[in-house]
Amino acid sequence: MILPIRRLLGSFCALALLIAPLAAGDLQMKLRFQQETAPDSGHFHQLTRDEAWKPEKTAIIVCDMWDLHHCRNAVLREQQFAPRLNAVLKQARDAGVIIIHAPSGCMEKYADHPSRKRAEQTPKAADIPTDINTWCYQIPSEEDGIYPVDQSDGGSDDDPKQHAAWAAELTAQGLNSKIPWSKQTDMLTIDPERDYISDKGDEVWSILAQKNIDNVILTGVHTNMCVLGRPFGLRQLSRNGKNVVLMRDLTDTMYNPGAWPFVNHFTGTDLIVSHIEKFVCPTVTSDQIVGGEEFAFADDKRPHVVMVMAEDEYETAQTLPQFGGDFLGRDFRVSYVYGSETDRNSIPGLEKALATADVLLISVRRRALPPEQLEALRKYVAAGKPMVGIRTASHAFGLRGKEPPEGTETWEEFDAEVWGGNYTNHYPNGMKSMIETVEANAKHPILRGVSREPFPQVGSLYQTAPLAAGTTMLLTGTVEGKPAEPVAWTFRRADSGWSFYTSLGHKEDFQNKSFQRLLLNSIYWAAGLEVPNHFDLTKPAPPQRKG
The missing domain is CATH 3.40.50.850 (Isochorismatase-like)
Structure with missing residues (x-):
């Protein structure tokens, strides 16, 4: 006996009846493929050709x-x-x-x-x-x-x-x-x-x-x-x-x-x-x-998280895909977008990914972009969609006021407008800092499961104060003898969208369970999902064979 299907078909039958006939002539096909960003990099641009x-x-x-x-x-x-x-x-x-x-x-x-x-x-x-x-x-x-x-x-x-x-x-x-x-x-x-x-x-x-x-x-x-x-x-x-x-x-x-x-x-x-x-x-x-839209299964409710990586200093092109593969596949659809290896001021596939993104995670450092790529980013933000940023995202699309290369544009106010931040510089790497919870906001969902014990920061402490109105500070960092600096916060933007930013994100931070949980929580929070009370941070071991 065939299973009952009335409930399952629903709008799909109606859609099939309403779709316009295929136009005469050639089939106009858009082929999606992936191309390695550089030989043996293990990272791939998702591209299309007509x-x-x-x-x-x-x-x-x-x-x-x-x-x-x-x-x-x-x-x-x-x-x-x-x-x-x-x-x-x-x-x-x-x-x-x-x-x-x-x-x-x-x-x-x-x-x-x-x-x-x-x-x-x-x-x-x-x-x-x-x-x-x-x-x-x-x-x-x-x-x-x-x-x-x-x-x-x-x-x-x-x-x-x-x-x-x-x-x-x-x-x-x-x-x-x-x-x-x-x-x-x-x-x-x-x-x-x-x-x-x-x-x-x-x-x-x-x-x-x-x-x-x-x-x-x-x-x-x-x-x-x-x-x-x-x-x-x-x-x-x-x-x-x-x-x-x-x-x-x-x-x-x-x-x-x-x-x-x-x-x-x-x-x-x-x-x-x-x-x-x-x-x-x-x-x-x-x-x-x-015609119409792509088919999607009714039970596929996963928010689409797009991770954009275009920085060299902290190796997030390695750490973020590993993080996403280990921890996000249960509840999210995750896409990875990489900066070009041959053109510093291009992020291939960015516009396509942004078209379906529900959460955008930025790990970019001082890039100018072609106008069409930057415009797609501006449209995403202006729509009030959620943003998550780590480390160099505070100065992702600014060149310290320098003129961008011909055919590209910058977004010098990105830090202030998107993160509510005020990045000016960072302390020398040799000056160690301690990260602490802002106790007044300790019950914020993004801090759920994050240790309340202070922990040392691996990289340099960013100077980010003062924050804009509309921010809620979650973590601070302190260098001995210096005033505390904001390290993690949320921000209600002028477009009514929500952002989360943390100046953490050093390669070794990804081995710290407090940072892992902080970043996980921020993605659930940004997607509008309940932040789990418990999350197994044990990385799944792959089978010892191919296929």
């Missing part, structure tokens, strides 16, 4: 959108995005795109279907690649990266009672609860006059060859398993020269949050998509075919 595809030279392969699955949650998620996928297939088909349905292991069900016969009768291509009929576990480009999730437990995210009840229901229907699928879901239309049905690598390759297909879109489930590894999957098509992409918003993963890296299920999907963009192929979204 391509125009001929519909008649394009195919969509629908991978394993089965009618049932042994994981109940997997079925529920598939039922959420199936109506949107069906709308994509209809409009792409009508534009001249070839549709190949690939419900693996179900060919017997379609033995007499015209679309299956069409695939079987397609002449074998002369250039069928070696091993095209085998599963592909890795391609050479992936050897440079660590596979981002542990799926060795099969990836089911059902809770045990739910999973047992679902298995019993499948068994009662006379099905094998471990392999209950027998066909593609009926929520997707198969056009008997135009579509193909095949789960065989050589057949799919031959269809592509006969139709002179250059461009292939993969969609369906599950990205970390079938979509990547099948004979017709991303790896095989990528390594054999097809211009293949993943439709990243119409897919899912088999990932259990109880496995490493112990993150939200949807964060697990994001990690796999990121791996694909770095090492396998670009990605696209369904709105490029049907």
Whole structure:
């Protein structure tokens, strides 16, 4: 029995009916990919490029959108995005795109279907690649990266009672609860006059060859398993020269949050998509075919935290991604944006990231920016959205009054306007300071779980006083014989948005549990979430293997 779907479909069916038809002519595709900031840096710019595809030279392969699955949650998620996928297939088909349905292991069900016969009768291509009929576990480009999730437990995210009840229901229907699928879901239309049905690598390759297909879109489930590894999957098509992409918003993963890296299920999907963009192929979204917005799962409530890193002194390009990977994946979607390695005054991908950011964390030092990048930042702040800043964020976009390079702009008032600060200089590194809680504000949520015991600061103490009206001081730092300086505070900006800033953020601060908790709390607070009373600051150990 198919699960009840009325509640799950909701607006998605309405959306499919309201979307305007795909315009005639080329498909205007925006491919997202990741490029290493510098050789062997381990950091990646998230970039896009525009391509125009001929519909008649394009195919969509629908991978394993089965009618049932042994994981109940997997079925529920598939039922959420199936109506949107069906709308994509209809409009792409009508534009001249070839549709190949690939419900693996179900060919017997379609033995007499015209679309299956069409695939079987397609002449074998002369250039069928070696091993095209085998599963592909890795391609050479992936050897440079660590596979981002542990799926060795099969990836089911059902809770045990739910999973047992679902298995019993499948068994009662006379099905094998471990392999209950027998066909593609009926929520997707198969056009008997135009579509193909095949789960065989050589057949799919031959269809592509006969139709002179250059461009292939993969969609369906599950990205970390079938979509990547099948004979017709991303790896095989990528390594054999097809211009293949993943439709990243119409897919899912088999990932259990109880496995490493112990993150939200949807964060697990994001990690796999990121791996694909770095090492396998670009990605696209369904709105490029049907218009409107990208599809999003109803249960994906994660705020989007964007971390912007463009400073060299404190190595936050290493510490912040490590921090985000260790501690934020449970409740947040996290993106990382890096300053250019070849152009000091550019932060590639900043505008795109800001368009969907819910919290912006800044770790930048004295950069001028192209006008379009700085304008995107100004618009984000003016919208009253939350900001978090560490260390050099107080002088992120100022050049001490110097003229910026041609074609760039500065924001000299950034400290005062965004953080409510007044950075003027810092004490010499040799002058040690002690950090203390402002007792009058000790119950502030950002200080929850932060030790009340004074602790030594690793880096130099910033001179930040006096703060602007609208600030609430949380921590101070003192150098012997000098007045106390504000070290951490919140600020209600003129645009009514909230900011948190701390002059902590030295590389070694990230080993201090008080600083870890302070920064964690500030992100929860900025996102409007309840700051946890307790948080396990033990870093999850990765499995001792790849893939």
